Amino acid sequence: MSKQAVIETKELVKTYGKFIAVDKLNLCVNQGxxxxxLGPNGAGKTTTLLMLLGLxxxxxxxxxxxxxxxxREPIKVKRITGYLPERVGFYDDLTASENLDYTAALNGxxxxxxxxxxxxxxxxxxxxxxxxxxxxxFSHGMKQRLGIADVMIKAPKVALFDEPTAGIDPEGIExxxxxxxxxxxxxxxxxxxxxxxxxxxxxxxxxxxLSKGHLVAEGSVDELGREKIGGGKLRIEVQVAEPTSKxxxxxxxxxxxxxxxxxxxxxxxSCDKDLRRQISKVVADCDxxxxxxxxxxxxxxxxxxxxxxxx
Amino acid sequence: MSxxxxxxxxxxxxxxxxxxxxxxxxLIYLAGIAxxxxxxxxxxxxxxxxxxxxxxxxxxVSGANLPFSFPFFLSLFIPIVGIALGxxxxxxxxxxxxxxxxxxxPLYRDSVINGKFLAGLVILAILVASIVILVGGMGLRxxxxxxxxxxxxxxxxxxxxxxxxxxxxMALAVLFSVSFGRTATSALASIALWIFVFLFVSLIARAxxxxxxxxxxxxxxxxxxxxxxxxxxxxxISPSTxxxxxxxxxxxxxxxxxxxxxxxLNIYAGGMTPxxxxxxxxxxxxxxxxxxxxxxxxxxFAGSYIRFMHEEIRAT
Numbered sequence: 001m002s003k004q005a006v007i008e009t010k011e012l013v014k015t016y017g018k019f020i021a022v023d024k025l026n027l028c029v030n031q032g033x034x035x036x037x038l039g040p041n042g043a044g045k046t047t048t049l050l051m052l053l054g055l056x057x058x059x060x061x062x063x064x065x066x067x068x069x070x071x072r073e074p075i076k077v078k079r080i081t082g083y084l085p086e087r088v089g090f091y092d093d094l095t096a097s098e099n100l101d102y103t104a105a106l107n108g109x110x111x112x113x114x115x116x117x118x119x120x121x122x123x124x125x126x127x128x129x130x131x132x133x134x135x136x137x138f139s140h141g142m143k144q145r146l147g148i149a150d151v152m153i154k155a156p157k158v159a160l161f162d163e164p165t166a167g168i169d170p171e172g173i174e175x176x177x178x179x180x181x182x183x184x185x186x187x188x189x190x191x192x193x194x195x196x197x198x199x200x201x202x203x204x205x206x207x208x209x210l211s212k213g214h215l216v217a218e219g220s221v222d223e224l225g226r227e228k229i230g231g232g233k234l235r236i237e238v239q240v241a242e243p244t245s246k247x248x249x250x251x252x253x254x255x256x257x258x259x260x261x262x263x264x265x266x267x268x269x270s271c272d273k274d275l276r277r278q279i280s281k282v283v284a285d286c287d288x289x290x291x292x293x294x295x296x297x298x299x300x301x302x303x304x305x306x307x308x309x310x311x
Numbered sequence: 312m313s314x315x316x317x318x319x320x321x322x323x324x325x326x327x328x329x330x331x332x333x334x335x336x337x338l339i340y341l342a343g344i345a346x347x348x349x350x351x352x353x354x355x356x357x358x359x360x361x362x363x364x365x366x367x368x369x370x371x372v373s374g375a376n377l378p379f380s381f382p383f384f385l386s387l388f389i390p391i392v393g394i395a396l397g398x399x400x401x402x403x404x405x406x407x408x409x410x411x412x413x414x415x416x417p418l419y420r421d422s423v424i425n426g427k428f429l430a431g432l433v434i435l436a437i438l439v440a441s442i443v444i445l446v447g448g449m450g451l452r453x454x455x456x457x458x459x460x461x462x463x464x465x466x467x468x469x470x471x472x473x474x475x476x477x478x479x480x481m482a483l484a485v486l487f488s489v490s491f492g493r494t495a496t497s498a499l500a501s502i503a504l505w506i507f508v509f510l511f512v513s514l515i516a517r518a519x520x521x522x523x524x525x526x527x528x529x530x531x532x533x534x535x536x537x538x539x540x541x542x543x544x545x546x547x548i549s550p551s552t553x554x555x556x557x558x559x560x561x562x563x564x565x566x567x568x569x570x571x572x573x574x575x576l577n578i579y580a581g582g583m584t585p586x587x588x589x590x591x592x593x594x595x596x597x598x599x600x601x602x603x604x605x606x607x608x609x610x611x612f613a614g615s616y617i618r619f620m621h622e623e624i625r626a627t
Binding site: 053092 | 320328
């Protein structure tokens with residue numbers, strides 16, 4: 001296998017009394033992926049991240065990062081894993097660079113190396129001008145960016161972000177997402193949890209939808225959309241000038257087309273693969289005119305709503 | 312190991328630049344000045360040609376108009392210092408959202424508690440040692456009698472015991488800071504316990520001893536001794552009693568018994584004259600008190616460990 005599983009959970013369970021927060025979760029994230037962890041509040045996203053880091057103990061099952069058991073070898077896991085908690089906190093009385101200094105010291109980085117790296121990182125997240133300012137004066141967005149620098153100090157192989165875009169302005173969100181995408185380019189495996197779908201859609205290579213502790217769906221956004229809404233099929237929408245029953249019939253006869261629905265001058269065609277070329281040929285053969293034709297794209301919102309309406 | 316050192320240095324730097332440290336220093340130096348004032352007024356009474364350990368007297372005399380001796384002040388203020396240094400150790404980190412960030416770094420959880428505790432201990436040691444040196448220095452100027460080697464040793468023992476007493480209160484406050492989510496709750500709980508221990512334990516002990524063995528002015532010495540024994544036994548659950556007895560024996564070489572009442576009874580009934588004990592013998596006398604204090608500290612510490620190790624660290 002060329003791709004190696006960096007994050008792996010097996011039958012992971014966490015219960016609080018009678019409440020089951022995470023139920024037999026099997027998850028596998030490969031190197032260099034940006035994995036989006038989706039689900040409504042209380043679905044168990046944060047709990048799963050905490051178990052991956054060894055910040056809480058699983059009731060049963062195992063969580064592994066790069067082969068290290070998160071419960072038994074938390075130090076080894078934390079050495080290679082960065083974590084940005086939701087509503088991250090810094091020491092308000094210390095400056096931005098002093099805060100990062102402390103993190104560097106906790107990671108055992110030598111002083112000179114640390115200060116060079118801190119300058120670089122603050123520059124990267126656009127905070128070098130306020131490096132000597134106390135964090136107490138920072139806005140939420142600035143703290144979040146400082147948090148990303150904080151995660152990067154240890155040069156992690158894996159980075160876990162819990163709701164990284166919650167509560168910051170659109171411009172800030174854009175910046176944060178870009179930084180996270182850049183991390184993945186540097187071979188860092190990223191997991192981010194969120195319930196803000198279009199943010200996730202923008203940067204994630206793969207998503208997992210969590211509901212009541214279960215992983216109800218997993219795959220790329222396209223795959224999930226085809227599976228759930230199109231019933232595993234592609235859907236092509238064609239608007240024609242004069243729809244006739246003959247036209248519908250001849251489209252139905254195209255190899256690969258499974259179903260055609262017509263509504264006014266709109267034809268909804270379900271098919272196994274991309275048949276736009278064949279369909280346009282058929283329409284032309286029937287002396288009809290295509291006004292427009294498009295493949296249906298599935299937004300994460302659609303997929304998400306579909307899952308939760310059902311459950 | 313780098314983890315605990317990093318926590319230690321950061322906490323120490325925090326303490327030194329905090330307002331809390333300034334307030335605590337003022338409080339404890341106030342105690343020192345009050346002591347010197349009392350000592351200056353009363354040191355001459357009761358000293359004869361062959362009084363030994365005059366220098367130590369500085370630390371133990373109390374006046375009629377201000378019935379507070381130095382150990383009394385310390386037993387009052389050291390708990391405040393200890394509580395102030397520990398009551399928000401963990402829960403303030405939690406509420407500020409720093410705890411989950413810190414604990415996602417590669418360090419063991421106990422490193423956080425240990426580092427914080429050690430830094431607090433250093434602050435405590437600095438405060439206690441500086442106040443003893445301050446009082447000693449000012450006293451030396453005043454009475455002009457230099458301390459003997461034995462006295463200096465006893466003062467070191469006194470500083471050591473005082474630090475342990477403060478460490479107990481700090482460990483207790485840390486335990487509360489792990490147990491309670493809010494800093495106000497942990498501060499109040501620590502202070503409530505301190506008030507109980509400081510004021511009420513001795514009252515309750517006195518009442519129980521009076522009920523079991525009633526005594527009045529005409530009671531026999533035997534009865535008084537039994538009453539005192541019950542009183543002592545009960546009040547020794549209080550760390551401040553343990554500290555008080557230890558300090559008294561260490562600073563007063565003539566004390567042949569941790570109980571002042573029994574000591575007086577011995578003199579009165581046995582006709583014995585109190586002779587100064589060597590330091591080793593004095594320490595042997597209060598060994599149970601000293602070990603109890605250390606054990607109580609260790610108990611609180613173990614409690615914090617157990618609570619903290621398996622706790623879920625959620626950022627909220």
